[in-house]
Amino acid sequence: MTKSRRARLYEELSMESRRYLAAYVLFNQALADHLGLHATDVQCLSLLTAEPGPLTVKQIADMTGLTTGSATRLVDRLERGGYVARTPDQQDRRRVLVAPVPDRVARVAAVWDDLGVAWQALLDEHTEDELEVITRHMRQAHDLSHAQMQHLRSRPKPD
Amino acid sequence: MTKSRRARLYEELSMESRRYLAAYVLFNQALADHLGLHATDVQCLSLLTAEPGPLTVKQIADMTGLTTGSATRLVDRLERGGYVARTPDQQDRRRVLVAPVPDRVARVAAVWDDLGVAWQALLDEHTEDELEVITRHMRQAHDLSHAQMQHLRSRPKPD
DNA sequence: CACATTAACTGCGTCACGCAGCAGACTATA
DNA sequence: TATAGTCTGCTGCGTGACGCAGTTAATGTG
16 A cells, blocks of 8 residues: 555654754764763753753753752752852742853853854755744644653653 | 844744753653663664664664764663664674564553654644655754764864 | 751762773785 | 784773762741
């Protein structure tokens, strides 16, 4: 039997997204090596700079999937490297606010900008409608992934 | 000044793709925990099952970014868990072919299928043209990431 | 005022990883 | 054919990121 066009498109997207995600993991690792950091650290910096305000250690732990203990160590490394700064929270004195150091993070951004030209060219080839389609799909996929992750975490292991 | 629609779309896509990729990393980790494996192991299985034929240890090393030594250990773990099988290559007796064990990998796929219903629903909302746009973008982004990764690896570190 | 809950931190053990070195198998040049 | 060079996969070894469990301090609740 011949597959429908739609079925073929599903298969293609499934394969391409896997390769796309695998490529990202590799790129993230290469970027981390280049900066002398770990993949987790780069991930954390990416999240920190994506948020408007500073994050607490607990929030970083949740967003990276680490325990609070490991998140403390993660912030230790970033602080030692001068990438972030700790500030005690005045509202809740148990909390510690972690904010990126603009000057230092700019060095990371510099590497990004260096590569950004090629991305710009890639995006320029898209129509505005196409950009919206892609963005919307990623937002939906993000929400779904997030929900499924929590679903998996709440479930008992099959072992 | 007010930003152009295009500039806004670029920013949106930049932010959404970061969140999308971060969500994938988290999901992958949660899936690995659920199966009692490591994130790298799941990544490797995903790549193995995506390829039509078996891969050599060297190929796995390249596709995951590990050294050949670590790749050997990775295959050791997967083999011990019964997920893959080693077969000596008849053409080149230095090589070892690594193939997924269908029976065992099916258990991983079962978890995927369980979650796949929601993905199906998400994709069903897309038109076929939209699916093509997304797939094409991911393929282009994959190629670009791959090129940039190699570019980063060839460059000396700023430290 | 007890009591539970939460945030961040700290010792400790585990184990994935890179590094460096190894043997065996292929390849090229003479 | 000989022999040097290259490639593949494997193995000791040390490092360090991580989870776990317990601690301290601050907040919330009866």
